[in-house]
């Protein structure tokens with residue numbers, strides 16, 4: 001995700017056209033993170049819409065001391081976790097079957113540095129992450145994939161940092177075991 | 187003590203690998219790694235996993251084609267509603283005493299805000315149409 005500073009600044013000043021450009025540039029990334037957390041396309045689409053509506057209100061709070069992408073990942077994971085919490089209170093977790101991840105194509109406009117090989121590995125990695133229990137999945141997606149800190153992960157999930165670390169540890173063990181064949185090759 | 191270090195079990199050493207960061211490993215584990223090729227291979231798998239997870243964020247999944255249009259529409263609608271509320275508040279704040287006039291003035295301010303909202307609404311609907319076509 002690459003958003004020019006000028007676009008962010010214009011959005012903060014209430015420029016509607018700039019905001020539309022921001023949506024165009026970032027909605028695939030917001031959707032992808034949401035999907036990796038909530039586990040199904042319908043909820044991911046709902047989260048994505050909610051993120052941009054929330055951004056209208058909070059984009060002025062972005063001060064430029066962190067990367068915009070990291071800041072946006074933080075906002076997105078927060079909205080996604082709120083939905084997950086709502087769902088689990090009602091005891092419903094809708095989740096795609098891991099093999100269904102192969103039906104979801106990678107976005108065309110992804111980073112040009114991403115190779116075809118990375119794209120094909122992506123499906124297996126996403127499927128493996130999706131098969132993790134929810135508590136492990138959220139932590140590994142936020143920390144290892146999107147680079148958020150333990151402090152903010154713990155805060156968002158309402159858990160202790162130590163608990164977040166333990167969950168991450170288990171998630172990595174499980175992923176390593178699931179992907180052993182391809183990881184061992186290189 | 188020295189013998190104990192060398193005799194560290196593979197399983198015990200491997201408990202530390204999911205931490206990824208070798209800097210955090212106890213000396214005994216590092217010693218064990220020097221001596222044990224199996225554990226070095228195991229650690230290499232964790233390293234490969236770490237790199238792959240970090241690379242995943244760059245690979246976005248294609249959102250449904252309708253999503254962009256729906257987001258821009260909802261955002262425009264929300265922005266319009268917020269602007270109308272803001273206008274109404276501002277009008278109400280400008281209204282001053284006495285009480286009788288206050289009522290009348292507040293009423294007309296609200297009416298103005300609704301009118302402004304309707305105008306803004308009409309404009310943003312047209313704007314969205316254009317945006318929608320472009321997105322499709």
Ligand SMILES: [Zn+2]
Pocket residue numbers: 195196197199218222223224225
């Ligand atoms: Zn060993």
